[in-house]
Amino acid sequence: MTDHLEPLSPLGPDETDDLAGEYVLGTLSAERRDAVEHRLAHDAALRTAVWSWESRLQPYTALAEPVEPTPHLWQRIERSLDHQDGPVSTLPADRSPSRNTLWERLWDSVTVWRGVSFASVLAVAGLAAMLALAPSSAPSSRYLVVLMTPQHTQAGWVVEASSSQQLSLIPVGTFEVPPGKALEFWTKADDWSGPVSLGLVQPGESQQLSLKNLPPLEDNQLFELTLEDATGSPLDRPTGPIQFIGRAVEL
Amino acid sequence: MLGVVIRIVGDRGIAEDIIHDAFVSIWNKAHTFDAQRGSGKTWIFSVTRHLALNHVRTRHREVTVDDDTAERLDAERSQEAATDTQDHFDWLGHGELDRCLGQLAPERRNCLFHAYVDGFSHQEIAARLDRPLGTVKAWIKRSLAALRECLS
Numbered sequence: 124m125t126d127h128l129e130p131l132s133p134l135g136p137d138e139t140d141d142l143a144g145e146y147v148l149g150t151l152s153a154e155r156r157d158a159v160e161h162r163l164a165h166d167a168a169l170r171t172a173v174w175s176w177e178s179r180l181q182p183y184t185a186l187a188e189p190v191e192p193t194p195h196l197w198q199r200i201e202r203s204l205d206h207q208d209g210p211v212s213t214l215p216a217d218r219s220p221s222r223n224t225l226w227e228r229l230w231d232s233v234t235v236w237r238g239v240s241f242a243s244v245l246a247v248a249g250l251a252a253m254l255a256l257a258p259s260s261a262p263s264s265r266y267l268v269v270l271m272t273p274q275h276t277q278a279g280w281v282v283e284a285s286s287s288q289q290l291s292l293i294p295v296g297t298f299e300v301p302p303g304k305a306l307e308f309w310t311k312a313d314d315w316s317g318p319v320s321l322g323l324v325q326p327g328e329s330q331q332l333s334l335k336n337l338p339p340l341e342d343n344q345l346f347e348l349t350l351e352d353a354t355g356s357p358l359d360r361p362t363g364p365i366q367f368i369g370r371a372v373e374l
Numbered sequence: 375m376l377g378v379v380i381r382i383v384g385d386r387g388i389a390e391d392i393i394h395d396a397f398v399s400i401w402n403k404a405h406t407f408d409a410q411r412g413s414g415k416t417w418i419f420s421v422t423r424h425l426a427l428n429h430v431r432t433r434h435r436e437v438t439v440d441d442d443t444a445e446r447l448d449a450e451r452s453q454e455a456a457t458d459t460q461d462h463f464d465w466l467g468h469g470e471l472d473r474c475l476g477q478l479a480p481e482r483r484n485c486l487f488h489a490y491v492d493g494f495s496h497q498e499i500a501a502r503l504d505r506p507l508g509t510v511k512a513w514i515k516r517s518l519a520a521l522r523e524c525l526s
Binding site for chain 2: 151190191271343369374
């Protein structure tokens, strides 16, 4: 095995899969990792192979013993998100040179921003204020969920749980709700018999939810948004198709 | 998540820095379209693990041994070492890969998990198992191929 990877050398299917597997396992040298990461940007076959290995191996991360983070860690993350959201929230009329660059880069990225409304951008920015106002002495159990379309083609929402009983649902894209329909938010822990409704959700709007009538949030808890009638599901379970789905990762 | 990163980088402070950077990165990239991404959970673990792996590989870049040194180390390691029939990881019952992992010899599974969970390099695995570097590299390559075949 060579220690260097030619940036543009073509790889056969097995070579691609070997390289992806070693990259995900973590056995490659710094130089080869760097080469793989550059190659990922334009090699769709390698990207697919990497995601296949990531998906297969991810459950085995549980072999590492859990460690409780200090509350300080989440406060740092909150502060950083607070600062990170600034440029995106700025309207195009208010441009400094650096904002101009970022804004135009995002705006020009048509596949990313097609259909993304200003409302949702501003709603994401609203997180900064919400996080800043959140109590800082909360317990250290924190969760992050990225809700994707069922085919994993696009992230639609992020759930950020500032405690095991409080969570924020923040849109990162838009979703066109057909007339007469509504998005309903559900959650289910591994040992619950069925999902529990957390209510209807307005597309493009952030929402803060209390789970005080539910058991505390736990690792791997399922969250999903389904398309229901305008008044919500008539039953105590989802009746419409899943639009976005994801599982909680404990910090 | 923090436990996964501490296991790889071996230091709580550095691990917390990495979790911080990973979460901020995930937050900022969540809106970007990528049809090749796994589930949201897989993506979160992927971003975080690779930041941790980049950290340990970059830090150890300068102590990477050359081929001559590797050969000398290999010569010192017994080719005849008793086969390790003990699993170092309680791996069963975690994922769909169980069935295929079960077809590998314990020593080869140990190689995979020392890499994936501990973040060990080929050389670190060779030292840990007291096996020649070339053997460990070949085992991992063949194990990945065997898993691929088992899954297909």
